[in-house]
Amino acid sequence: MGSNVDVIRSAEGAAPASRNDPQRDVFIACSPMDINKHIFGRLTDGVAKLVTWFGGVPRPNVLFHWGVIVGDYVHELNYDAHYYNMYENKQAEVVNPESKLHRGAYRLYKVGTTRFNDAAIVEEGVKAIAEPYMTPVYHVRTNNCHKFVIELLNLICDANRKRVMTTFGFLCSGEMVGGESDMETMLNTVQYLMDQSEAEKKSMLCCCLSNDFKLTIIRSPRTSSSDRH
Numbered sequence: 001m002g003s004n005v006d007v008i009r010s011a012e013g014a015a016p017a018s019r020n021d022p023q024r025d026v027f028i029a030c031s032p033m034d035i036n037k038h039i040f041g042r043l044t045d046g047v048a049k050l051v052t053w054f055g056g057v058p059r060p061n062v063l064f065h066w067g068v069i070v071g072d073y074v075h076e077l078n079y080d081a082h083y084y085n086m087y088e089n090k091q092a093e094v095v096n097p098e099s100k101l102h103r104g105a106y107r108l109y110k111v112g113t114t115r116f117n118d119a120a121i122v123e124e125g126v127k128a129i130a131e132p133y134m135t136p137v138y139h140v141r142t143n144n145c146h147k148f149v150i151e152l153l154n155l156i157c158d159a160n161r162k163r164v165m166t167t168f169g170f171l172c173s174g175e176m177v178g179g180e181s182d183m184e185t186m187l188n189t190v191q192y193l194m195d196q197s198e199a200e201k202k203s204m205l206c207c208c209l210s211n212d213f214k215l216t217i218i219r220s221p222r223t224s225s226s227d228r229h
Helices: 034-043 046-053 118-128 145-156 167-173 182-195 198-209 211-219
Strands: 002-006 024-031 065-070 073-079 085-091 106-114
Touching: 024 145, 065 106, 065 118, 065 145, 073 118, 073 145, 085 118, 106 145, 118 145
Parallel strands: 002 085
Antiparallel strands: 024 065, 024 106, 065 073, 073 085
């Protein structure tokens, strides 16, 4: 557990931490992993593309890697060879200056604002991977990049930020997000299962086949989610 890449505090002339700067927008940044691209190819994040074509702003994909972007930097979770969590930050690449909702490989979703400057966000990022917020060892469902993002947002965002659904919350509650269809919910669940090891698949499929869980997934009410993770 610790910090890996820290380009903010290592930069020459870096400003000291401040928690009372002018407000800046805070975004969840999601990007597809290699397994997503391998399975779905050009259809990766296809629902988000459709939403965008119709003028909407798609929510973060619950199956992608997540980070937090504020200003010019992305703050995210990584882990070492022994799966101990590490916080890191890096420059958020600008590929298309006209697109405010894409930075490099990341698709952005605005969730709120913050008065923390970059150095202060680094301090909170290091705090977010430690107890009581997270346990030291990475876990694909319960102690992952989504949990890190939620904990960091809780630490840096002004009041009344938007709530989102995480992978763990999605699988456990089956709640709909933004009016998505039952079919999309089931397809996303299948995709998530395909990403797991054989042991994980067997365990999760047993859960999915139980009557209570199956009814929750298919018939859950379309209520707003609240950071289930």
